[in-house]
Amino acid sequence: MDTYIVFWLAATVVFVLVELMTVGLTSIWFAAGSFVAFIIALLGGNVVVQGIAFILVSVVLLALTKPWAGKYINSRTVKTNVDSLVGERAVLTEDADSMKQTGKAVVNGQEWTVRPQDETQVIRKGELIEVVKISGVKLIVKRVKEA
Numbered sequence: 001m002d003t004y005i006v007f008w009l010a011a012t013v014v015f016v017l018v019e020l021m022t023v024g025l026t027s028i029w030f031a032a033g034s035f036v037a038f039i040i041a042l043l044g045g046n047v048v049v050q051g052i053a054f055i056l057v058s059v060v061l062l063a064l065t066k067p068w069a070g071k072y073i074n075s076r077t078v079k080t081n082v083d084s085l086v087g088e089r090a091v092l093t094e095d096a097d098s099m100k101q102t103g104k105a106v107v108n109g110q111e112w113t114v115r116p117q118d119e120t121q122v123i124r125k126g127e128l129i130e131v132v133k134i135s136g137v138k139l140i141v142k143r144v145k146e147a
Contacts, residue, residue: 004047008038008054029065033058085112085131089144096123096141105129107139117142 015031037054045053088107096103098119105114116123117132117140129141 002041004041004050005038008034008041008050012038025066029058029061030054032061082134085139086133088131090129090131090141092123092125092127092129095125096129103141105139105141107131112139113137114139114141116140 011034012031015027015034018027019025019031033054033056036057037050040050040053041047085107090105090107092103092105092114093111094102094104096105096114096116098115103114103116103123105112114129114131115135115138121143123129123141123143128144130144131139132142133140
């Protein structure tokens with residue numbers, strides 16, 4: 001059996017196994033490229049043609065499907081735990097001041113330490129805030145201007 005036939009078959013198997021072990025699409029394009037190169041090797045094609053076919057098929061499939069696949073996969077991702085707090089709104093129960101290291105709010109029934117996104121800003125108790133990100137165990141927030 002030709003060495004390149006074995007090589008491309010092994011590469012296809014490895015790329016498929018990597019794809020099966022990962023959560024997102026990571027190597028399916030290379031599996032397809034190596035499979036095409038395997039077919040060309042079976043048909044007696046030149047090693048240069050095999051390599052070009054591998055690269056061409058992999059790159060074309062990657063370019064054509066990656067944006068769609070990323071959008072489709074990411075749209076089905078559900079935020080869980082602390083990540084779900086980003087975008088939530090709450091009322092401050094204590095002034096949020098980065099210089100004084102103060103700030104508390106109750107978000108979804110739990111009390112959190114909060115800090116203003118703009119470290120020079122002080123947000124007063126009773127003001128409406130929105131969580132913009134999480135930093136360690138603190139919620140980074142911004143003041144919400146009511147309409």
